[in-house]
Amino acid sequence: MKQTIRKAFKFRLNTTSEQSQKMIEFAGMNRFVWNKALSINLFRLENKQSMLWYNELAFWLKLWKSSEEYGFLKQCHSQPLQQTLKNLEKAFKDGFDKKQPLKRIPTFKKKGTSDSFRYPQGVKVDQACNKVFLPKIGWVKYRNSRQVVGDVKNMTISRKGKHWYVSIQTEYEAYMKRHVSTSMIGLDVGITRFVTLSDGSYVEPLNSFRKLSKKLAFEQRKLSKKVRFSANWKKQKQRISKIHETIAYARHDFLHKTSTQISNSHAMIVVEDLKVKNMSKSAKGNAEKPGKNVKAKSGLNKSILDQGWGMFVSFLEYKQAWSGGDVLKVNPQYTSQTCLSCSHVSKNNRKTQSKFECTECGFKANADLVGALNVLERGHRLLACGVETLVSSVKQEPVGSSNTNLLLTA
Numbered sequence: 420m421k422q423t424i425r426k427a428f429k430f431r432l433n434t435t436s437e438q439s440q441k442m443i444e445f446a447g448m449n450r451f452v453w454n455k456a457l458s459i460n461l462f463r464l465e466n467k468q469s470m471l472w473y474n475e476l477a478f479w480l481k482l483w484k485s486s487e488e489y490g491f492l493k494q495c496h497s498q499p500l501q502q503t504l505k506n507l508e509k510a511f512k513d514g515f516d517k518k519q520p521l522k523r524i525p526t527f528k529k530k531g532t533s534d535s536f537r538y539p540q541g542v543k544v545d546q547a548c549n550k551v552f553l554p555k556i557g558w559v560k561y562r563n564s565r566q567v568v569g570d571v572k573n574m575t576i577s578r579k580g581k582h583w584y585v586s587i588q589t590e591y592e593a594y595m596k597r598h599v600s601t602s603m604i605g606l607d608v609g610i611t612r613f614v615t616l617s618d619g620s621y622v623e624p625l626n627s628f629r630k631l632s633k634k635l636a637f638e639q640r641k642l643s644k645k646v647r648f649s650a651n652w653k654k655q656k657q658r659i660s661k662i663h664e665t666i667a668y669a670r671h672d673f674l675h676k677t678s679t680q681i682s683n684s685h686a687m688i689v690v691e692d693l694k695v696k697n698m699s700k701s702a703k704g705n706a707e708k709p710g711k712n713v714k715a716k717s718g719l720n721k722s723i724l725d726q727g728w729g730m731f732v733s734f735l736e737y738k739q740a741w742s743g744g745d746v747l748k749v750n751p752q753y754t755s756q757t758c759l760s761c762s763h764v765s766k767n768n769r770k771t772q773s774k775f776e777c778t779e780c781g782f783k784a785n786a787d788l789v790g791a792l793n794v795l796e797r798g799h800r801l802l803a804c805g806v807e808t809l810v811s812s813v814k815q816e817p818v819g820s821s822n823t824n825l826l827l828t829a
């Protein structure tokens with residue numbers, strides 16, 4: 420079974436003053452075109468003349484642009500203006516539709532209350548670098564808070580208060596199906612290994628991250644020696660933002676490949692709940708007892724991966740949703756300090772970044788693998804508890820709920 424799903428993703432834009440100035444102008448021109456075409460049609464309605472629909476209005480738009488009086492309209496990209504005329508046509512048709520009792524004849528737009536315009540095409544999204552491309556405005560940064568999924572259909576730029584927003588509309592085909600695999604896997608994220616799976620396999624961080632972070636540090640040192648705001652300083656600044664971009668692309672690509680691979684092979688993926696996890700804290704703990712390379716590996720390389728983990732989980736989530744699988748989030752506390760053999764919890768169980776050795780029973784293993792297995796274990800418990808709670812909710816709530824808490828924090 421297949422169905423087309425339409426989704427909208429709205430983000431706040433981080434515009435430069437030049438960009439927001441252009442947006443104000445574009446919104447103004449679109450408002451002008453709307454109001455002008457509207458007043459023509461209202462006049463015709465009043466005088467019992469036939470309405471002008473999109474095709475005629477688009478012809479008028481061309482005339483306005485070539486006229487001296489309205490020539491300023493040429494500064495705006497033509498597609499948003501045409502889109503505005505299409506929107507007006509739709510608003511009129513909806514207003515005449517007797518089946519829609521709440522619809523009314525369109526009204527005039529006022530400055531400040533309806534500042535918006537839509538690009539029906541020609542736009543691009545660069546999710547790795549958090550920016551969108553708007554024709555005649557250029558690349559604009561946005562606050563990337565979640566993954567945009569599907570083919571981009573159009574973008575609407577609008578203003579609310581002081582800020583500009585982009586609404587990205589997408590479309591994709593979704594298949595209603597069950598995941599091809601039936602296996603369940605636990606994941607643990609780390610610094611030396613990007614991710615360790617509970618089946619013992621692992622994925623190393625991308626090698627180029629280390630090279631790039633070294634290069635970045637080198638160029639940043641060079642920048643600090645230059646006179647601020649001088650021509651050379653600006654050039655150097657650009658070189659650095661280029662490296663940041665290269666890192667962002669490499670990370671995006673790496674996270675996509677890794678998440679696809681894991682999502683393809685497992686129906687149920689258990690991960691640590693990031694909201695509870697304090698990544699920087701655990702890194703500090705390692706630096707207190709620095710093994711070889713721990714210091715070098717925390718720092719830049721670590722920050723590159725830290726940023727990637729949240730993105731990685733969001734990739735897993737939507738890929739699992741597509742393939743009929745699932746992602747389960749569990750409490751991350753002490754996953755790397757809990758003994759698999761005797762359940763003893765201690766900071767001292769983790770001898771180094773990579774070695775786990777239980778101070779109670781002497782159980783030894785790779786620390787990341789212990790983490791992944793504990794995550795998997797908690798996933799199993801959570802699933803079991805879900806069933807338990809369901810059963811207990813019939814009569815014995817107190818037992819069920821306290822059990823759940825015990826199991827989850829143990």
Ligand SMILES: [Zn+2]
Pocket residue numbers: 758759760761762763777778779780781782
């Ligand atoms: Zn033990």
